[in-house]
Amino acid sequence: MSNSLLDFDSVTQQLKNIDRRKKPKMLVVDDEPDNLDLLYRTFRRDFRVYKADSGMQALEVLSEEGEVAVIISDQRMPEMKGTEFLSQTVPQFPDTVRIILTGFTDVEDLVEAINSGQVYKYITKPWDPNELKAVVDRAAETYDLLKQRTEELNLAQQQIQLSATIVQITQEYQRIESALEPLATAIGQCFNGDGCVLQAVKDGALVGELGRYSSSETLPIALESDPFVKDAIASGEIRAWTNSASNPPPEGAEAYQSSGLQLHLVVPAVYQKEVLAVLSLQWQKSTNLEQELKLIHLSAQHLGVALKLIATNA
Structure with missing residues (x-):
């Protein structure tokens, strides 16, 4: 068999290897340029990091780039708070894992966001780099598990629909x-x-x-x-x-x-x-x-x- 030809097991392995080489996507959102640059430098080696300095700009980035694995957003930003921005991302990107950075005690906003599933965890400012990295690592693992579950459910539904279509065409x-x-x-x-x-x-x-x-x-x-x-x-x-x-x-x-x-x-x-x-x-x-x-x-x-x-x- 030519080297260009791949059997079932070989192509499966090749697709796995291609997927492993891709860095997961991350979006960091903060209205303070220094914090934004620090977040970018912290995670750029392990993620494809996109930056936004407001909730509105972050929504535009997601519209252009699609789903990301992790979003880190500041809570106190002009025009749109972090929890408000994150709540708008849930319907389209339910598997994305969301982290809030806060230097204030916005207890009601944070508790509501966490309880409704909009926020995975909150980190207080100034944050400890090691703590934030550990939280992000767990968030990325959580995202992978959620995506796997979603893909398995979609695949099962896809199989049912396609099988029904083949049967219908066979009868017609x-x-x-x-x-x-x-x-x-x-x-x-x-x-x-x-x-x-x-x-x-x-x-x-x-x-x-x-x-x-x-x-x-x-x-x-x-x-x-x-x-x-x-x-x-x-x-x-x-x-x-x-x-x-x-x-x-x-x-x-x-x-x-x-x-x-x-x-x-x-x-x-x-x-x-x-x-x-x-x-x-x-x-x-x-x-x-x-x-x-x-x-x-x-x-x-x-x-x-x-x-x-x-x-x-x-």
């Missing part, structure tokens, strides 16, 4: 060539793919019937000459390619670079060791699929059963 369509397009669309949308192809296979080779889904002008790429597709059909196992300087597309797959492809998964739909179709999922952006790989693999197994049922009932 009497011919395989008619079912391929709605199946490709359902799967492409489920996994936020930029392109998706589901193409029928007969006697170990691609045949003309296929379904396409695309949210991109340059995807999906065709599968006929793709060496990854040929290998997936021959082996009956998932194959993947991730774009990197050390992993250029192999000969025959030059369209990967011209289309801006970053990640390509090829999953055979198998029924009783017979490959009935091949599913190609394509992304133009870096995507963490560590949690979803098993669901993608399971969906391909469901596809194999669904396509066999359609063929049998035709």
